[in-house]
Amino acid sequence: MKRLVRWLVLLALSAIALQGVFVLRIAMMRFVDPESTTFQRSEIWRLATERHEVLWSQRWQPYERIAATLKRAVIASEDASFTDHGGVDWEAIEKAWERNQRAEARAEKLQAQLESQQQRRAANARSAPPRPAPVAKIVGGSTISQQLAKNLFLSGERSLARKGQEFVITFMLEALLDKERILAIYLNNVEWGEGVFGAQAASRHYFRVDAGQLSAMQAARLAVMLPAPKRFEKRPGSAYVSGRAATIVSRMSAVELP
Numbered sequence: 001m002k003r004l005v006r007w008l009v010l011l012a013l014s015a016i017a018l019q020g021v022f023v024l025r026i027a028m029m030r031f032v033d034p035e036s037t038t039f040q041r042s043e044i045w046r047l048a049t050e051r052h053e054v055l056w057s058q059r060w061q062p063y064e065r066i067a068a069t070l071k072r073a074v075i076a077s078e079d080a081s082f083t084d085h086g087g088v089d090w091e092a093i094e095k096a097w098e099r100n101q102r103a104e105a106r107a108e109k110l111q112a113q114l115e116s117q118q119q120r121r122a123a124n125a126r127s128a129p130p131r132p133a134p135v136a137k138i139v140g141g142s143t144i145s146q147q148l149a150k151n152l153f154l155s156g157e158r159s160l161a162r163k164g165q166e167f168v169i170t171f172m173l174e175a176l177l178d179k180e181r182i183l184a185i186y187l188n189n190v191e192w193g194e195g196v197f198g199a200q201a202a203s204r205h206y207f208r209v210d211a212g213q214l215s216a217m218q219a220a221r222l223a224v225m226l227p228a229p230k231r232f233e234k235r236p237g238s239a240y241v242s243g244r245a246a247t248i249v250s251r252m253s254a255v256e257l258p
Helices: 002-028 038-050 068-078 090-123 144-153 160-176 179-189 199-207 216-225 239-252
Strands: none
Touching: 002 160, 038 144, 068 144, 068 179, 068 216, 068 239, 144 160, 144 179, 179 199, 199 216, 216 239
């Protein structure tokens, strides 16, 4: 029993120490630009092991040298309440949960229909290649601060423990950094394609201009890519990207910047 208590105490002290490390690292970010994130380091390892080369593009740009159009576009697309919430948008999380529940219900219904069709075909002795089971499209309600917390320090695994740690780090970011600094770090480290990180690299890669010279439509196109940059970089001029970008442009004038 004493050994178990001792292990539990050590575990609790380790968890507290880890939170202290996060606090110190975030506090340093008030004055020092982070050189890399956990996600970026994992991408470097993936490229090195899978491709045997690391093609990387990233260059830090001060907040004032990033176009207001990009700041507005990203907020309009990713986190409309960025300047108002304290790190977590509980209403957005609730809406995302409801959408996911409906998506799962639709997927289960389609799966039942598919199984019924396959049973009828089997009964009629007709062979046909099985169709893949429908998968519910999962959407998130993560704020810019939550995305930054995950990218800076955490892995991409889906678990309650990781999500809980994400919340804790998010509140640390909001307590120790102002909104302008959070947005600056986010825009300089977010992925915009394979090996393309940060606003400056993305602006040069897709439009051959600096991050401070992006037009409203160019900024909106970059914002559209953020949820799935590796997918959208293959077709950056697709009808979906263009249509979604036009919607974001129409919302940008209402965005309040930090």
